[in-house]
Amino acid sequence: MIVIEETGPLATVQDLGRPGWFDSGVGPAGAADRGALRLANRLVGNPEDAAGIEVLLGGLVLHAEDTTLVAVTGAPAPATVDGTPVGHASVLCLAPGESLRLGYTRAGLRSYIGIRGGVDIAPVLGSRSYDTLSGIGPPPLRSGSVFPVGTPPPDWPNVDQAPQSEPPGLMEIRALLGPRDDWFTDPAALFTGHWTVSPDSDRVGARLDRADGPPLRRNSSAELPTEGVALGSVQVPPSGQPVIFLADHPITGGYPVIAVVLDADVDLVAQARPGQRIRFRRTRST
Known part of the structure; x- marks a missing residue:
């Protein structure tokens, strides 16, 4: 179980979207930076299309109720676990009761948090993504939001960190x-x-x-x-x-x-x- 303590400017649940609904007037939505979400999921051993958290600029704090494996990719927001600085695009193990805090990034716009097992909320039209234009999907996260984590996949992550460059000037x-x-x-x-x-x-x-x-x-x-x-x-x-x-x-x-x-x-x-x-x-x- 994950508890959101702070959200920053905007934080939403995103996967790789809901393609195939154009004839019903519904766009795909999904992660704005698809590569960053895929990388976060690979780092924690998830399928690439598992739902994670998209964080605008930073400022998000989440609390782990159980032992949880996470990774932060995309915009390089400085991250700490219970006050201890941790690496960007690296595999992080949160013990029960520990909190991950993202500061505000100096480059880039959107960071992604992959959670081993994925965000396990009910999909809408086959996706757990929030579409800001139509309002379809789970609403933006807020302080006090609680959501379960899915069943961890059988394969264990086989890397500790992935190289990721900052967006160019x-x-x-x-x-x-x-x-x-x-x-x-x-x-x-x-x-x-x-x-x-x-x-x-x-x-x-x-x-x-x-x-x-x-x-x-x-x-x-x-x-x-x-x-x-x-x-x-x-x-x-x-x-x-x-x-x-x-x-x-x-x-x-x-x-x-x-x-x-x-x-x-x-x-x-x-x-x-x-x-x-x-x-x-x-x-x-x-």
């Missing part, structure tokens, strides 16, 4: 131009100069402000019919400030998508914090 994000690049007078402007992540960003999308370079201008005032949008789509509203869609993105949209970020780089975008500088790099293949 300048993120280079690969993107494919299209499908609606013909709606812009100069679509290549997306790849010129730099952008910065807006404070208005969330799990729905990373909203960008122009740092330097030419603006994105549409060549028509026509309305685009609503159409499907994918994870990593770079949608441009009338303001000209693009949004990179993340885990909780809507499944349809009415603004043109100028480009789509490669799936391999979406996790990197999920770690971009407000003020982070981003440069798009054009690619012609996935």
Whole structure:
């Protein structure tokens, strides 16, 4: 059993999402940085899709009622167990009554806590993830939240720590131009100069402000019919400030998508914090 003592700005239960519900109007949600959750689960010997905790910026404290194996990955929030500093992306054994405390990370945005056995709460539409856009799934964690841990898998973790680098100061994000690049007078402007992540960003999308370079201008005032949008789509509203869609993105949209970020780089975008500088790099293949 795990007890949440403090949550920080936001903490939610996340697994790898609920694909397959687009025809019912439900997006996949799931961990914003899927690679970080997979790594946390591998470190504690879980299947990669086990439910863990996604922590925004840090500030979470959890208390173990029983002996519990955990690992913290993603944004490198300083961690302590009952006041003793412990390593990032390492396997940690909490004795009954011990608490894991995450400080606030200086780089990156989202940390992940893998718990051996996984967070064992009832799934909704096949997933334990909370979708901030639709409200589907377990609500955000709060002080006093209690949840059980699932049955530990038979395989025991075979590593103590995994190397994990901090997010870079300048993120280079690969993107494919299209499908609606013909709606812009100069679509290549997306790849010129730099952008910065807006404070208005969330799990729905990373909203960008122009740092330097030419603006994105549409060549028509026509309305685009609503159409499907994918994870990593770079949608441009009338303001000209693009949004990179993340885990909780809507499944349809009415603004043109100028480009789509490669799936391999979406996790990197999920770690971009407000003020982070981003440069798009054009690619012609996935």
